[in-house]
Amino acid sequence: MNYGKLVFCVAILNKLLCSLAETATSYAPWRPQSGVCATAIDNFLIKPRPIQHVYGAQHPPFDPLLHGTLKPGAKPPTTPVKLKKVSTFQEFESNTSDAWDAGDDDDELLAMATESLNTDVVMETANRVIQNHSKLQEQHKLQEEHVERQQAQQPSDLPSASGDNRLVKSVSESNASTSTESANENASMPRSQSLPQTSTVTMVGGVVEHNTSGLPIISEREASRLDKFRQLLAGPNTNLEELRKLSWSGIPKPVRPITWKLLSGYLPANVDRRQGTLQRKRKEYFAFVEQYYDSRNEETHQDTYRQIHIDIPRMSPEALILQPKVTEIFERILFIWAIRHPASGYVQGINDLVTPFFVVFTCEYTEEEVENFDVSSLPTEVLQNIEADSFWCMSKLLDGIQDNYTFAQPGIQKKVKMLEELVSRIDEQVHRHLEQHEVKYLQFAFRWMNNLLMREVPLRCTIRLWDTYQSEPEGFSHFHLYVCAAFLVRWKKEILEEKDFQELLIFLQNLPTMHWGNEEISVLLAEAYRLKFAFADAPNHYKR
Incomplete structure (x- = not known):
């Protein structure tokens, strides 16, 4: 066949295909609305993805x-x-x-x-x-x-006539995650003691169905994610790289304690070695307590212990920290760490880094919200396990950012300077506005670096943030820089509206994040990752 005939055949074939597509589209308005025929026609029609x-x-x-x-x-x-x-x-x-x-x-x-x-x-x-x-x-x-207005109009003490009690389905992953965790925690995590079953259901913003036991039926997506974590953790050797990828977008509450221990390097990937490692490390920690803790009253360590004792009641959440048993645990953890790290010793800010680990590991043994839970009601052995695990995981975290807390805190000084250079590149208007009103980055960003934003967002947001930090390479040091940059630019509108040094600084030190949840943190992390993607490998994006 010569070239001319080939072109003619292709043209005829193309015309036939076009006619066929037009004919199929023209029948779309009259296709069946359901059933096998409708499915067949839907599959036949050419539609954009x-x-x-x-x-x-x-x-x-x-x-x-x-x-x-x-x-x-x-x-x-x-x-x-x-x-x-x-x-x-x-x-x-x-x-x-x-x-x-x-x-x-x-x-x-x-x-x-x-x-x-x-x-x-x-x-x-x-x-x-x-x-x-x-x-x-x-x-x-x-x-x-x-929905809230509709619920307010209905009497809350009357049972539903149909028995199919429906609320509004959550669009927020944080609320959906909470419902998921409440329904699955018993089945997924072993308990060290019998615990009372809670029948309360967290009110969320979308439709959550309830079964006969009163527990919420989790969404398909949350169930799928939880199942992926369980399958990954159940293997003889956990693939830590895959676990990091899966954890980047958040870790379900039932598997968060074990996942944090693995991602922090506290537990080995091999399942058979984990129990032995836990027993050895817990025993080692309490050997340190026995060896060092009595020295808190000695003259050489009195100042350190006194500062720790003063700082702990100032921490958040107050309802948890002011419990005598919790105060005692935090004092031991911080004092032992300071004694074993003389290069830095205890520095204000380190005390905040214990709280997320303590809260997450306590959730392994109770379904109640830890902030309102009487920790002293847990058995002594359980409290000792939580204390030792919190100490070692906090130590692993601080190993990567210890220059933040050595003399003159050079790590923080460097990171604040890097933040200033980065913001000047990504949003010159915000940077110029701060310069114009003589606001120094060190005046507000020092705390962001020193406390890893824990004083700027609620504890629930910090825990979600740390899910990603632990799955990122150098998450608490390098990636945290981009999160701080995204966090600052997030308030651009409010910053530009402030025309006075004092008002501007007060705003930056008291940002309105009280009602933040997983959605806001997810958007913040998305923006931080975008900045890292665009600037991390750029040779001149900030001065070193």
């Missing part, structure tokens, strides 16, 4: 070698690939092979090969994701207010 929006940050991109974007043995390109300017999200999607696929799991949405992406495209896309999230959040708030 729906785009799923991303409402929070997921784990970082996978290695291109693992996703087939590079052949084994091939080297990544040394120079960035020049892409044509992208004006729409659809064009961006067409240039990437695995972003926002409707069939992908939510935890694998950011699996993109970094060498094939344009920085402008990444920044533009992330901005749109965050903007879309903000719009939807406003809609959700209106829906919640409507």
